[in-house]
Amino acid sequence: MKVAALLGPSVKTxxxxxxxxxxDIQITPVEQLTADWDAALIFGGDGTVHRYLPQLHAFKIPVLVVPSGSGNDFAHTLGIHNSSIALQVWKGFCAGQTNVRKIDLGLIRKDKEETLFCCVAGAGLDAQANARANRMPTWLRGAGGYLVAALQTLIKLEPLEIHLNCECGCEKCPGLFVAIGNASRYGHGFKVAPKAALDDGKLDICLVRRMNKMKVLCCLPTIYFGAHLRLREVSYFQAPSARLDTRPRLELYADGEYICDTPVEISVAPGALKVISPKYL
Structure with a gap:
């Protein structure tokens, strides 16, 4: 069996x-994928997974994610919380277990460009915090850096207006941020879309309207547990696609990476990725 190893920037061979x-299993480190690989191993975090999504989707190569980055929300969503679990899942796959499943991806369209994502796309407070966290040292990003960045961003946050249009209706309101999830979590464990499933053919959309900064400070930790859905300033719905615009234009981040500026169209790509995962999922 020919296996491609895709390594994150801080991972050694x-x-x-x-x-x-x-x-009989030949594992080879590569920079790019081609159609003749039987499987792929990603040693990295969400950013590394994001980088290879177009190739994995195009060639339909089953992939196992070994969490090795500063942010590993996608691997955790799959039930792979460390390299030991990943190794057990890999042994099962190599022994012929049926632990390959198809999951959805998100698809961002801007002008004529399309970008796949696996976790969550967001604009507003969360995206600005993401940008700030990306400038932090790697060790800090993996130790609560995203929360620190969110608190720093909140202090300087400017008023913004969010326009959201999907099959559930239209929302136009002053807001803090909007997160559109294929998976339930981002930012090192923030469960911003707690009802999201990777194989339901839907995106989970969380819109947080404007509230005073003191309330935001009190409520921000509740996102870790998905308890923010109880707030009256939060709207939460599911849809196969959505169009997002903002005033002023905002940066959109997905899987921890800058993608483009608003306005954008975001939709679900059903069954777009083959993943090797624990059998119980």
């Missing part, structure tokens, strides 16, 4: 050795 469990 030595990480591959544990997964070389049989002489």
């Amino acid at each position: 030595a990480a591959i050795r544990r997964f070389q469990i049989h002489p």
Whole structure:
């Protein structure tokens, strides 16, 4: 079996050795994928997964994510919380277990460009915090840096207006941020879309309207548990697609990466990715 190893920027090739469990399995570090690989191993975080989504989707290569980055929300959503769990899942796959499943991806359209994402796309407070966190040292990003960045961003946050249009209706209101999730979590564990499922053919949309900054400070930690849905300033709905615009124009981030500025159209791509995951999922 030919296996491509895709390494994140801080991962050494030595990480591959544990997964070389049989002489007939040839694992090779590569920079790009082609159609002739039987499987892929990603040693990295959400940003590394995001980078290879177009190739994984195009070639229909089953992929196992070994959480090794500063942000590993996608791997955690799949039930892979560390490299030991990833190794057990890999052993099952190599032994012929049926632990490959198809999951949805999100698709962002801006002008004539299309970008796939696996976790959450967002604009507003969360995206600005994301941008700030990306400038932090890697060790800090993995140790609550996103929360620190969100608090710093809140202090300087300017008023904004969010226009959201989907099959559930239209929303036009002063807001803090909007998050559109394929998965339930981002930002190192913030469960912004707690009802999201990776294979339901829908996006989960969380719109947070404007509230005073003191209330935001009190409520921000509730997102870790998905308890923010109880707030009257939060609207939450599911739809296969949505159009997002803002005043002023805002940066849109997805999987921790800058994608484009608003306005954008976002939709779900059903069954777009094959993942190797624990059998119980």
